[in-house]
Amino acid sequence: MVVQTKLDTIYQMRQSGATLDQVGSRFGITREGVRQILTKHYGSTRIQNLLTTTELARLTDCGYSYIVKLKRRGVIQPAIVIGHCRTLWKPETIATIILYIARHGCPMCHGSVPSNRQVYCSRECYLEAHRYKNQPEEAKKQHNERVKRWLAKNPERARQILQRKQARKCLTI
Numbered sequence: 001m002v003v004q005t006k007l008d009t010i011y012q013m014r015q016s017g018a019t020l021d022q023v024g025s026r027f028g029i030t031r032e033g034v035r036q037i038l039t040k041h042y043g044s045t046r047i048q049n050l051l052t053t054t055e056l057a058r059l060t061d062c063g064y065s066y067i068v069k070l071k072r073r074g075v076i077q078p079a080i081v082i083g084h085c086r087t088l089w090k091p092e093t094i095a096t097i098i099l100y101i102a103r104h105g106c107p108m109c110h111g112s113v114p115s116n117r118q119v120y121c122s123r124e125c126y127l128e129a130h131r132y133k134n135q136p137e138e139a140k141k142q143h144n145e146r147v148k149r150w151l152a153k154n155p156e157r158a159r160q161i162l163q164r165k166q167a168r169k170c171l172t173i
């Protein structure tokens with residue numbers, strides 16, 4: 001049995017954005033232990049009923065990178081950003097994204113989205129948007145090899161890209 005004050009602290013730490021690991025290390029319990037305590041006593045490990053970027057992408061059927069793009073364009077604003085790279089969203093953001101797409105068309109081709117589809121106008125655009133994810137493993141491997149070769153050949157460009165990527169990562173994810 002976990003005493004109430006400890007329980008409160010665990011809950012409050014979590015609600016203010018601490019990771020399960022951070023909460024765990026404070027009390028000398030594992031991440032999994034914290035997950036179990038929160039689930040048992042509070043129903044879930046969720047922070048203020050907010051969604052992670054991955055969840056938002058899955059629920060709106062968008063690619064992760066499209067969510068990042070919408071944030072950069074100011075279409076959607078996160079509820080809270082924790083530390084450098086954790087962004088959480090209100091559930092209402094789902095509606096904002098769906099409305100945005102209805103108004104602006106398919107994210108890939110800007111064509112209108114038929115009522116039986118949520119985000120992309122067609123299976124083709126969906127696959128194009130998730131191209132990397134849907135590639136066979138072999139093609140991914142080849143792609144990664146090509147990227148590695150290019151980076152080795154263009155060290156200066158590679159450095160610039162990496163810098164830009166890191167700067168962006170801290171803003172978005």
Ligand SMILES: [Zn+2]
Pocket residue numbers: 106107108109110111120121122125
């Ligand atoms: Zn399209």
